[in-house]
Amino acid sequence: xxxxxxxxxxxxxxxxxxxxxxxxxxxxxxxxxxxxxxxxxxxxxxxxxxxxxxxxxxxxxxxxxxxxxxxxxxxxxxxxxxxxxxxxxxxxxxxxxxxxxxxxxxxxxxxxxxxxxxxxxxxxxxxxxxxxxxxxxxxxxxxxxxxxxxxxxxxxxxxxxxxxxxxxxxxxxxxxxxxxxxxxxxxxxxxxxxxxxxxxxxxxxxxxxxxxxxxxxxxxxxxxxxxxxxxxxxxxxxxxxxxxxxxxxxxxxxxxxxxxxxxxxxxxxxxxxxxxxxxxxxxxxxxxxxxxxxxxxxxxxxxxxxxxxxxxxxxxxxxxxxxxxxxxxxxxxxxxxxxxxxxxxxxxxxxxxxxxxxxxxxxxxxxxxxxxxxxxxxxxxxxxxxxxxxxxxxxxxxxxxxxxxxxxxxxxxxxxxxxxxxxxxxxxxxxxxxxxxxxxxxxxxxxx
Amino acid sequence: xxxxxxxxxxxxxxxxxxxxxxxxxxxxxxxxxxxxxxxxxxxxxxxxxxxxxxxxxxxxxxxxxxxxxxxxxxxxxxxxxxxxxxxxxxxxxxxxxxxxxxxxxxxxxxxxxxxxxxxxxxxxxxxxxxxxxxxxxxxxxxxxxxxxxxxxxxxxxxxxxxxxxxxxxxxxxxxxxxxxxxxxxxxxxxxxxxxxxxxxxxxxxxxxxxxxxxxxxxxxxxxxxxxxxxxxxxxxxxxxxxxxxxxxxxxxxxxxxxxxxxxxxxxxxxxxxxxxxxxxxxxxxxxxxxxxxxxxxxxxxxxxxxxxxxxxxxxxxxxxxxxxxxxxxxxxxxxxxxxxxxxxxxxxxxxxxxxxxxxxxxxxxxxxxxxxxxxxxxxxxxxxxxxxxxxxxxxxxxxxxxxxxxxxxxxxxxxxxxxxxxxxxxxxxxxxxxxxxxxxxxxxxxxx
Numbered sequence: 001x002x003x004x005x006x007x008x009x010x011x012x013x014x015x016x017x018x019x020x021x022x023x024x025x026x027x028x029x030x031x032x033x034x035x036x037x038x039x040x041x042x043x044x045x046x047x048x049x050x051x052x053x054x055x056x057x058x059x060x061x062x063x064x065x066x067x068x069x070x071x072x073x074x075x076x077x078x079x080x081x082x083x084x085x086x087x088x089x090x091x092x093x094x095x096x097x098x099x100x101x102x103x104x105x106x107x108x109x110x111x112x113x114x115x116x117x118x119x120x121x122x123x124x125x126x127x128x129x130x131x132x133x134x135x136x137x138x139x140x141x142x143x144x145x146x147x148x149x150x151x152x153x154x155x156x157x158x159x160x161x162x163x164x165x166x167x168x169x170x171x172x173x174x175x176x177x178x179x180x181x182x183x184x185x186x187x188x189x190x191x192x193x194x195x196x197x198x199x200x201x202x203x204x205x206x207x208x209x210x211x212x213x214x215x216x217x218x219x220x221x222x223x224x225x226x227x228x229x230x231x232x233x234x235x236x237x238x239x240x241x242x243x244x245x246x247x248x249x250x251x252x253x254x255x256x257x258x259x260x261x262x263x264x265x266x267x268x269x270x271x272x273x274x275x276x277x278x279x280x281x282x283x284x285x286x287x288x289x290x291x292x293x294x295x296x297x298x299x300x301x302x303x304x305x306x307x308x309x310x311x312x313x314x315x316x317x318x319x320x321x322x323x324x325x326x327x328x329x330x331x332x333x334x335x336x337x338x339x340x341x342x343x344x345x346x347x348x349x350x351x352x353x354x355x356x357x358x359x360x361x362x363x364x365x366x367x368x369x370x371x372x373x374x375x376x377x378x379x380x381x382x383x384x385x386x387x388x389x390x391x392x393x394x395x396x397x398x399x400x401x402x403x404x405x406x407x408x409x410x411x412x413x414x415x416x417x418x419x420x421x422x423x424x425x426x427x428x429x430x431x432x433x434x435x436x437x438x439x440x441x442x443x444x445x446x447x448x
Numbered sequence: 449x450x451x452x453x454x455x456x457x458x459x460x461x462x463x464x465x466x467x468x469x470x471x472x473x474x475x476x477x478x479x480x481x482x483x484x485x486x487x488x489x490x491x492x493x494x495x496x497x498x499x500x501x502x503x504x505x506x507x508x509x510x511x512x513x514x515x516x517x518x519x520x521x522x523x524x525x526x527x528x529x530x531x532x533x534x535x536x537x538x539x540x541x542x543x544x545x546x547x548x549x550x551x552x553x554x555x556x557x558x559x560x561x562x563x564x565x566x567x568x569x570x571x572x573x574x575x576x577x578x579x580x581x582x583x584x585x586x587x588x589x590x591x592x593x594x595x596x597x598x599x600x601x602x603x604x605x606x607x608x609x610x611x612x613x614x615x616x617x618x619x620x621x622x623x624x625x626x627x628x629x630x631x632x633x634x635x636x637x638x639x640x641x642x643x644x645x646x647x648x649x650x651x652x653x654x655x656x657x658x659x660x661x662x663x664x665x666x667x668x669x670x671x672x673x674x675x676x677x678x679x680x681x682x683x684x685x686x687x688x689x690x691x692x693x694x695x696x697x698x699x700x701x702x703x704x705x706x707x708x709x710x711x712x713x714x715x716x717x718x719x720x721x722x723x724x725x726x727x728x729x730x731x732x733x734x735x736x737x738x739x740x741x742x743x744x745x746x747x748x749x750x751x752x753x754x755x756x757x758x759x760x761x762x763x764x765x766x767x768x769x770x771x772x773x774x775x776x777x778x779x780x781x782x783x784x785x786x787x788x789x790x791x792x793x794x795x796x797x798x799x800x801x802x803x804x805x806x807x808x809x810x811x812x813x814x815x816x817x818x819x820x821x822x823x824x825x826x827x828x829x830x831x832x833x834x835x836x837x838x839x840x841x842x843x844x845x846x847x848x849x850x851x852x853x854x855x856x857x858x859x860x861x862x863x864x865x866x867x868x869x870x871x872x873x874x875x876x877x878x879x880x881x882x883x884x885x886x887x888x889x890x891x892x893x894x895x896x
Contacts, residue, residue: 084588088596091811138586140532147772148536298783324595331776335746363539
């Protein structure tokens with residue numbers, strides 16, 4: 001055993017003996033956004049960080065060959081290291097003073113793939129696996145290693161997407177279409193009702209930037225009519241709108257976005273967001289602007305605070321530097337009166353539990369978190385025991401060590417096989433759009 | 449034993465079974481500041497947080513009957529709690545949204561005794577004891593529980609004080625005067641040389657606000673002449689100067705404060721600090737302003753950032769909410785381009801090691817920390833094995849569990865006896881000044 005309990009004697013370590021990197025593919029329905037169309041498979045990377053105690057720490061992050069290669073290159077720096085001090089030795093990966101400079105907006109990057117944040121992403125995945133490993137070795141949940149539960153269950157919102165018919169996967173692996181086509185206000189209300197019934201969500205976000213703004217406004221109005229004032233609504237067009245359109249939609253939806261709602265990344269860039277904010281305030285409307293595009297790292301915060309560009313940061317432990325950095329961010333946001341919620345990409349249960357532990361430990365979490373989890377299929381889950389359960393729209397933090405989950409190795413093997421046999425190695429929503437919907441489609445920003 | 453290592457089984461706790469609170473007094477030399485004169489004894493409170501594993505977590509904070517009573521009142525909320533989740537249950541103590549409002553400047557409070565920060569101070573002391581307890585039970589240093597060592601040794605600076613003759617203590621307990629009287633530039637150079645020789649410090653701070661500004665300028669010039677450009681100098685008059693005097697001294701000492709130096713709390717209030725900063729910048733001089741008066745909590749940071757009032761935060765784990773909150777603060781300061789160093793009060797080895805672990809874990813620590821440690825006497829140290837050693841002006845983080853120290857219970861008993869028999873129950877530097885130096889003395893700000 002690696003961890004002993006001397007009163008004041010020599011220390012015992014928890015040495016890393018192996019890093020296993022699994023590139024997997026999971027079925028993903030034809031969801032739309034301003035980026036284009038989700039491919040039939042989403043790619044994820046799963047890490048197993050093995051300690052000499054025999055425990056294994058888990059983590060999940062975005063997928064594809066590039067990041068898998070980056071983890072492989074990092075392996076040498078991990079093996080033999082002490083899990084308790086490993087992250088300090090990797091601090092150069094997230095050192096902002098050594099970070100590459102450049103246009104930080106990830107308007108044109110695939111979500112969570114800002115090239116300036118490569119170091120943060122690698123650090124994040126290793127840190128989460130490391131926290132899980134330590135938690136398992138000590139018999140403590142990850143959130144307890146961060147200071148304990150500020151809340152015992154983490155609320156998530158129903159994340160609606162305009163979508164074509166189809167459930168994801170290809171050929172013999174094509175999946176049942178649980179939610180059906182969703183391209184009209186009526187269909188989106190049905191999608192919301194179905195998702196809220198299944199998961200108990202009581203807050204709703206619409207991924208927009210897909211239809212003409214009047215149609216998306218109509219969707220929000222239909223959702224508001226169906227769910228009432230008690231269910232906060234959000235709309236996220238992923239920068240598809242001009243400043244002028246953003247202001248117009250913001251003003252049209254004051255009542256629908258109401259209390260607890262927000263307008264997310266309506267337009268591109270810090271200046272655009274600040275201009276929308278100013279115009280809404282001048283019109284007497286204080287609908288807050290949320291972002292996971294204008295603000296994606298600590299480096300973006302001073303300009304955002306100074307210009308009041310973003311009132312809610314949608315953080316993501318996968319690319320902000322891991323679960324400890326999110327605790328720092330939460331305190332920073334609380335200090336500056338900025339709201340905090342959590343961004344999501346397509347993901348499985350390992351990511352979900354890392355997000356949940358991270359959010360559970362942050363005293364300052366002001367909105368239900370995002371999750372794509374309802375869009376993934378039970379058959380693709382890699383967590384032993386199957387899909388994580390939601391109660392009343394929330395994920396309970398279990399009284400189990402680490403993240404509280406273990407890997408179903410057969411399911412991981414199936415995910416690897418899906419990865420090996422599918423045609424996708426990098427997310428490209430524009431290519432999918434051209435292939436399946438419109439050969440001439442290009443992501444134009446602003447489109448409206 | 450409380451901590452076991454299940455693979456995925458039920459958790460085992462580390463339950464708090466006792467809290468022991470020791471009010472102690474330690475000899476303190478007749479040091480001067482704008483507050484007045486240090487009493488012959490400084491008061492400290494030492495906590496022992498006992499776990500059901502048999503381990504004991506330590507912490508030290510400021511002293512006197514008031515805070516001892518506050519810890520006694522907190523006892524019920526600690527006993528029976530799990531050390532890993534205890535701090536989450538105490539979060540209301542540091543909840544800024546529930547904090548009392550009012551003038552946050554601690555210009556007129558005894559350092560570290562801002563009445564608005566009572567909750568932060570109690571939380572801090574319990575958190576540090578809790579982290580020490582957990583570290584001991586796990587066999588890991590406290591800094592490893594915070595993410596690991598960003599540095600393995602923490603640099604401190606020589607903290608010079610104008611002083612009268614005398615070594616502190618009273619009557620039969622009067623102590624040898626190690627440093628002698630220090631009220632002239634020549635004596636202060638000798639004090640600095642003696643302290644740097646004994647501890648290896650290579651950065652120097654002068655507590656000022658005691659003599660007329662020209663005499664204090666002369667002290668800085670003499671120090672600069674004696675130590676050269678390679679030894680950064682700082683001056684801290686504790687708000688004794690007007691904005692105009694602050695600007696004048698700042699401009700007179702541009703060369704002496706030089707690279708790595710700073711001007712600390714020259715005048716009172718956020719507006720005053722901002723005005724000094726503006727005037728110095730307008731004169732082409734970017735000597736940074738440090739503060740542990742205008743900025744003493746997270747709540748002070750937005751105004752300071754907005755006005756560029758403080759360029760270096762002198763944090764203190766004793767009143768910012770403990771060692772985790774300092775990690776949050778460090779990331780916030782790094783994000784906003786604010787320097788970070790650490791404030792000190794008169795203290796013993798338990799506080800010193802808490803400060804060292806806390807600073808060791810923070811990647812962003814831009815200046816050597818403050819410590820009053822050289823002013824305390826070896827005979828008063830309560831840490832087993834005696835005084836903590838400095839090497840090259842730094843405290844090394846030992847490879848021992850927790851804070852790496854244990855209590856010498858005989859020394860604690862002597863400290864309690866000193867507390868019982870001395871006449872002091874609350875720090876009052878003005879009363880001491882009237883008693884020993886000038887019966888009509890009043891703290892006036894600005895004095896110059």
